[in-house]
Amino acid sequence: MLEGIGFVFSVLVGLFLLVLLVVLHELGHAISARRNGVVVEEFGIGFPPRAWARKLKNGVLFTLNYLP
Numbered sequence: 001m002l003e004g005i006g007f008v009f010s011v012l013v014g015l016f017l018l019v020l021l022v023v024l025h026e027l028g029h030a031i032s033a034r035r036n037g038v039v040v041e042e043f044g045i046g047f048p049p050r051a052w053a054r055k056l057k058n059g060v061l062f063t064l065n066y067l068p
Helices: 002-035
Strands: 042-045 048-054 063-065
Touching: 002 042
Parallel strands: 042 063
Antiparallel strands: 048 063
């Protein structure tokens, strides 16, 4: 029983770390673009439909979406 729980926990931690790495990678693209004069309209995590959105001070729409 505990082996199964450990496996599930390991998979969840692995998925969380993968998502974190992808978000940081994409954030790097957004920062580079803005520094080079490209307009970044939206920075979203996941695929639409939107679950939550907020307009940041710099004019970028930050969104969390339902589909990973």
